[in-house]
Amino acid sequence: MEGIIEVRNLTKTFQDKNNKVEALKDINLSIHKGEIFGIIGMSGAGKSTLVRCLNFLEKPTSGIVSVDGKDLSKLTAKELRNKRMEISMIFQHFNLLMQKSVLDNICFPLSIAGVNKKEARDRALELLKIVGMEEKAGAYPSQLSGGQKQRVAIARALANNPKILLCDEATSALDPQTTKSILELLKNINEEYGITIVIITHEMAVVREICSHVAIISNGTLAEAGKVIDIFTSPKTKAAKDLILHGDENISNELTDTYKDATIKLMKTKRCIRIVFSENSSFEPVIANMVLEHKAPVNILKADTKNIGGIARGEMILGLPEDEDTASRMIAYLKGRGLAVEEVSDYVD
Numbered sequence: 001m002e003g004i005i006e007v008r009n010l011t012k013t014f015q016d017k018n019n020k021v022e023a024l025k026d027i028n029l030s031i032h033k034g035e036i037f038g039i040i041g042m043s044g045a046g047k048s049t050l051v052r053c054l055n056f057l058e059k060p061t062s063g064i065v066s067v068d069g070k071d072l073s074k075l076t077a078k079e080l081r082n083k084r085m086e087i088s089m090i091f092q093h094f095n096l097l098m099q100k101s102v103l104d105n106i107c108f109p110l111s112i113a114g115v116n117k118k119e120a121r122d123r124a125l126e127l128l129k130i131v132g133m134e135e136k137a138g139a140y141p142s143q144l145s146g147g148q149k150q151r152v153a154i155a156r157a158l159a160n161n162p163k164i165l166l167c168d169e170a171t172s173a174l175d176p177q178t179t180k181s182i183l184e185l186l187k188n189i190n191e192e193y194g195i196t197i198v199i200i201t202h203e204m205a206v207v208r209e210i211c212s213h214v215a216i217i218s219n220g221t222l223a224e225a226g227k228v229i230d231i232f233t234s235p236k237t238k239a240a241k242d243l244i245l246h247g248d249e250n251i252s253n254e255l256t257d258t259y260k261d262a263t264i265k266l267m268k269t270k271r272c273i274r275i276v277f278s279e280n281s282s283f284e285p286v287i288a289n290m291v292l293e294h295k296a297p298v299n300i301l302k303a304d305t306k307n308i309g310g311i312a313r314g315e316m317i318l319g320l321p322e323d324e325d326t327a328s329r330m331i332a333y334l335k336g337r338g339l340a341v342e343e344v345s346d347y348v349d
């Protein structure tokens with residue numbers, strides 16, 4: 001099935017007098033209607049450039065971006081302006097008009113689209129209700145918190161009934177609690193109105209929290225893309241492994257606490273593995289039985305619960321015994337129980 005956004009062989013090169021930067025190299029992506037699609041990567045990887053190519057704020061150097069079956073490079077200026085109404089965007093620093101009230105900020109794109117004053121006002125009030133900000137209609141952006149500003153920006157982005165909402169680091173300036181509430185709002189909007197959401201972020205926790213799909217961008221190339229659950233469970237590329245293993249640790253550490261006492265700190269370890277469990281309850285018996293059966297202890301270097309798209313998954317990093325034979329048999333034991341086991345060469349707690 002064709003995606004609502006199709007990116008084919010996209011490249012973007014920035015060229016100034018002395019420098020040439022290949023910001024995007026041969027990117028291919030399909031984003032389907034109704035998905036919450038995360039684009040994640042380290043600073044400078046090319047995420048912002050990619051998202052700006054999706055609405056032609058940035059013109060690709062080569063390749064195709066098509067939205068809802070239309071190749072954006074083939075549109076006239078007027079057609080592109082109309083298309084952009086279907087593709088809204090929110091930003092890290094909200095980009096509200098500081099001299100205008102909350103209500104007028106939301107009326108603004110409606111008046112540009114030719115909606116009359118009364119209708120625009122009614123629609124703006126309705127949108128403020130959706131984002132839980134109806135009481136602040138008369139306030140000015142300077143009187144709002146970061147989270148409240150982003151809610152207003154979301155309301156403004158929804159004004160013209162877009163099909164797609166692009167979010168460029170929309171929660172990066174917010175504290176964790178506010179981030180959570182904004183992500184919840186985005187999820188509700190996705191579910192309620194069927195809007196496809198593309199989220200640019202450098203935080204794995206954001207992807208885990210609400211995205212159904214993710215693309216990992218590394219040095220201007222697409223390292224890996226797919227369902228969040230698949231990539232989280234068995235990342236294939238170094239870029240994906242780095243983000244999953246060493247990304248933010250902004251998640252509950254309950255299991256680490258539970259298992260801290262069980263850690264045998266002095267045991268010598270050579271090989272480390274990462275395993276992902278579908279339920280927390282399945283941690284205990286499998287590891288205990290493995291230790292009993294092989295008569296050798298393991299180091300529990302990390303045990304954690306992560307929320308991936310609303311489903312709790314347990315993750316554990318184990319240091320295996322130094323003895324090669326025992327270590328290999330333990331890996332086979334875990335695989336034999338249907339667990340995704342991945343060797344981790346550079347785990348640092």
Ligand SMILES: Nc1ncnc2c1ncn2[C@@H]1O[C@H](COP(=O)(O)OP(=O)(O)OP(=O)(O)O)[C@@H](O)[C@H]1O
Nearest residue numbers: 014021023041042043044045046047048049050202
């Ligand atoms: N207008 C521009 N002119 C020249 N180089 C640019 C321009 N915009 C981006 N770049 C370069 O392209 C590369 C990708 O930048 P981009 O902003 O897309 O990365 P990013 O992943 O969004 O990073 P961050 O998370 O830090 O914002 C960087 O090397 C950047 O310096």
